[in-house]
Amino acid sequence: MTDLSGKVALVTGGTRGIGRATVVALAAAGATVVLTGRDAAAAERAAKEAAEAAGAGEVAGRALDVTDGKAVAALVREVAREHGRLDIAVANAGVMTGGLLGMIRPEDVDSVLATNVAGTLHTVQAAARAMMRKKARPAGGGGTSTGAIVVLGSVVGEKGSAGQAVYAASKAAVATIARSAAKELGKSGIRVNAVAPGVIETALTADLGEEVLAANVANTPLGRLGRPEDVAAAIRFLVSDEAAFVTGQVLGVDGGLVL
């Protein structure tokens, strides 16, 4: 069992879906987790439920809109000050809008890029700053990293997807953020990786429709949709010391859909 006791983690968009499952997985491994959502009451409620489900660790809920870079920086600073450190950050908050090219509205482009791309950048930047403020890693490296960051890409960021040009572009950008940040932050002992889920059963995919979901299952070698817990387990591995020599990678959690 992965041991994250003594570690402090931030998970953006932890009120439901993959974010919530990640909060539970990290707390169950002993971490102290701060989850965020746009509404303070919903975030606090989600934190209480996640703490009960985890049965270990500690979970707190805070309001945050990741499109607001200054707010992200302030919250991350506050979390690091309150807990004395930040070891783990999961830039999970994301939105999806569909639509064939001719139907894409300018406001959808703005909202998807502001949340998925700018929101991820704000989170990675603020987390890296907080992690670098911790004591420097021992000379010569060593197994324990200064910090670990995971961002949420997508299988469509690798393959593209008809009807999802904006979302797919945003997720390709997220994978590139992980690779670039891994190159920049490696010397500070901070690892940055992405997970690229396939189709996972959450509110985000609830409106895709039976036909699209069935087609995805048919194209998935493992023959089913993903569960939030499938993705959370991969994230827990990537932020743990078991992945101490893994950085700049995009780990597919898609039942083979990308193939």
Ligand code: NDP
């Ligand atoms: P959900 O819609 O279930 O959850 C999204 C979460 O993001 C919520 O907690 C929501 O919180 C939060 N959120 C949305 N916008 C903002 C914002 N501006 N600021 C802060 N928080 C925000 O989605 P999933 O769990 O399915 O997806 C999580 C991540 O995984 C996303 O990045 C998504 O793109 C990615 N992903 C999902 C896949 C899937 O099939 N489900 C596949 C591939 C990638 P609240 O509404 O409370 O503010």
